[in-house]
Amino acid sequence: MALSTSSNFAKPDDAFRAVVEAHRGLSDEQSADLDAALVLILANHIGDLDVLREAIELAKRRMLDASQQQQQQQ
Amino acid sequence: METRPRAAAEFAGSVARDLPHRTQCCRRRKYPGIDPLDRFYGAGIPPGSAVAKAVLSLAKETEFGKRMINGGRLSVPSTYDTRSRPPITEACAAARGPGASMPDAPLAADAGGSTFLTEAFIRAGTRFTLLEFINGVAVDPPDGVGVIRIGAHDGDLVGARYDAEPGTGLSVAARWLCRRSFPATDSCCAQTPRWRALSASTEVFDHGTVDQFEFCQAR
16 A cells, blocks of 8 residues: 555545644644654554555655755855 | 843843854754744745655656645745845844744743634734844733733743744844735834834735834933
């Protein structure tokens, strides 16, 4: 099964809001801690190593793109 | 300033003691600890909101990222060039400029509970409202102008987010941040002889934004 990047939530904005609200009042460090736990919980729920690897790749590629853009701007 | 009441002195002390990062933050024109939802709606991407930044970057190549973007929530209001309103003091220059969205902050409620600045503004109505940081000088606002008073019991966050400067001088009663929901006419300055605006900007602002005035109470 390939990583699904189509929109799967009936109300995507509600999902986004739920994640943002979970971070309310947290310090940067606490936020990172929450995110780490969230990733592991959701990864376990998915239970598919290939999907997990694809998701990691997508997330990393995005970081790479952002840093390249910053270099171009400078 | 010599006769500043004790409560105000204590407030000044508490801000100085508990917000050592404030000077640094203001110099960098950043606002300490503004968390994503402590703002009015549509207030823009909060500083340090990794989730908002992530969803924007994911939107480039994924459908789910695009669908998660809420234009209203992620939009940033247009702020006005503050050169049209010369800064009065360094403290003012560091505060949010005209047109900016208002950061929210927790306040102490009258009954001893807690509330938020946004809620206080909703209760004060949609008229011209002054946000007063009590610095020892009693304030007598012009007619038709609401006041939200912030004291020591409201905690430090609200002062930090608005860069309130306790005891900012002798003649200046307070620094003001106003929310207006009607076209700006500066009538509150012009029509009340007891008040003279030291500096006021005349642009028309949207609902729920900040404007900055400095008043001097005529003596």
